[in-house]
Amino acid sequence: MKRHPFILGSEAIEVNKIKDIAESLTRPDDYLGEGTTKKTMTNNTTTWYASWFDTPFYHILYKDRDANEAHAFMDTLTNYLNIPLGGSILDLACGRGRHARYLNKIGFDVTGADLSESSINFAKKYENHRLHFEVHDMSKPFGKTFDAVFNLFTSFGYFENDANNLNTIKAIKADLNTYGFGVIDFMNSTYVIDNLVPEEVKTVDDIEFHLKRYAKDGYIFKDIEFEAHGELFKFTERVKAFSLADFEMLFEQADVHLLEIFGDYKLHKFDAKTSERLIMIFK
Numbered sequence: 001m002k003r004h005p006f007i008l009g010s011e012a013i014e015v016n017k018i019k020d021i022a023e024s025l026t027r028p029d030d031y032l033g034e035g036t037t038k039k040t041m042t043n044n045t046t047t048w049y050a051s052w053f054d055t056p057f058y059h060i061l062y063k064d065r066d067a068n069e070a071h072a073f074m075d076t077l078t079n080y081l082n083i084p085l086g087g088s089i090l091d092l093a094c095g096r097g098r099h100a101r102y103l104n105k106i107g108f109d110v111t112g113a114d115l116s117e118s119s120i121n122f123a124k125k126y127e128n129h130r131l132h133f134e135v136h137d138m139s140k141p142f143g144k145t146f147d148a149v150f151n152l153f154t155s156f157g158y159f160e161n162d163a164n165n166l167n168t169i170k171a172i173k174a175d176l177n178t179y180g181f182g183v184i185d186f187m188n189s190t191y192v193i194d195n196l197v198p199e200e201v202k203t204v205d206d207i208e209f210h211l212k213r214y215a216k217d218g219y220i221f222k223d224i225e226f227e228a229h230g231e232l233f234k235f236t237e238r239v240k241a242f243s244l245a246d247f248e249m250l251f252e253q254a255d256v257h258l259l260e261i262f263g264d265y266k267l268h269k270f271d272a273k274t275s276e277r278l279i280m281i282f283k
Contacts, residue, residue, distance in 0.1 A: 052235045053095070054118045057228065060205050070153075071102050073185075073265035077150075080267060081181050081281070083108065086130075087147040090175055092138045093155035097123030104131040113142060138171065139164040145177040152185045157240035165240070169254040176283060182256070186278045188263065189241035192220060194273075215241060244270070244278060251282060258282045 052058050083089065085107045091100040094112030096119045104110045113136035114120050123133040136142060138151070139159070149172045159165055172182045193215045200211045212223040222237040244261065251258050259282055262268060263275025270278065 052237065053116045055235075057207070057226070057233065057235075059096070060207060061202070061209055061224070063204060067098070069265060070099060074099060074102055075106065076265065076267055077183065078103070078106070078108070078148075081148060081183075083147050088145075088177075090142060090146045090149045092136075092142075092149055092151045092172065092175075094123065094133070095119050095155075097126060097133055099150070099152055100131065100133070101126050104128070111142075111146070113138065139167040141171045141174040144175070146175055146180055147177060148181050148183065149175045150183045150185070152183075154185070154187045154239060156184055156186055157242055158238070162240075165242075166250055166253055169250050169256055173254055173256050173283075180283065181259075182282045184247070184280045184282075186242060186247070186280070187220075187239075188270075188272070188275045188278045189220065189243055190272055191274065191276055193241065196220075242278075244272065244280075247278075247280060256282050 078089075086109060088109045089100075089103055089111070091097070091103065091110060091112045094100045094114045095116070097112045100110045100112035100123070109130045110132075112120075112123055112131075112133040114123075114133075115135065115137055117135050120133045120135050127133060138155075151168075151172070156168065157165065159168075172184075176182055196213045196215065198213060200213075202209045202211060207226050207228050210225045214221050218241055219238050220241050224233075224235045224237065226233055248258060250256075258280060260280070261270045262277070262279040262281075263270035264277050264279075267279070268275075
């Protein structure tokens with residue numbers, strides 16, 4: 001992140017201690033993640049701000065994402081867009097590159113870009129002559145053009161400065177070639193808010209994550225608390241609750257043309273109340 005700056009920098013307090021904890025934890029190979037903006041970690045009396053995406057705990061919490069669903073979505077989307085075999089795709093806010101790696105596997109020339117250096121370093125292990133990964137701020141043009149630019153799994157809406165949301169749309173437009181398509185796969189905020197589970201306890205790899213979800217001031221929050229190796233950790237995910245109307249305004253300001261709107265990964269019609277996703281195709 002997408003990352004998504006949608007990733008704040010980290011303050012180096014007790015870094016060696018945190019590294020020791022991180023190195024002792026399981027690091028899952030893949031993840032699909034919804035991102036965050038401001039993250040805090042409480043370590044006894046020491047509080048500091050760090051990048052949630054760069055911790056091993058993020059990958060642990062979200063390790064059970066459905067790979068089959070993600071792969072099927074990529075098959076459906078690339079077929080719908082009729083991207084030619086060998087065509088170029090930018091996976092913007094790619095995380096550790098799970099989507100990018102699958103897109104490459106099915107025949108595309110793929111570049112994955114993310115602001116998280118640790119995620120890109122992980123993804124680079126899978127590079128080949130048609131798969132590359134780079135650290136990049138998605139609110140700025142990438143510097144080359146593609147047949148498609150994908151921003152997947154709610155990798156949008158994390159910026160502290162709202163102007164960067166518009167800048168990201170403009171950057172995607174600049175990254176498209178003459179026949180290229182942009183795709184933003186966002187949550188349907190109305191559905192999410194209506195179906196929020198206020199509190200949940202999720203145990204993964206013997207770590208008990210206490211989750212609290214709520215909507216406030218135009219954002220959707222998830223507070224995450226857990227203990228690992230005798231340390232107490234607290235993080236907060238925050239994403240702006242964009243509606244379709246909000247995106248339409250951004251597209252108009254960026255001189256982008258919205259072509260299609262879908263409500264799920266099978267590309268069924270979008271319904272503002274019942275669709276779980278808001279998938280927009282534009283150019």
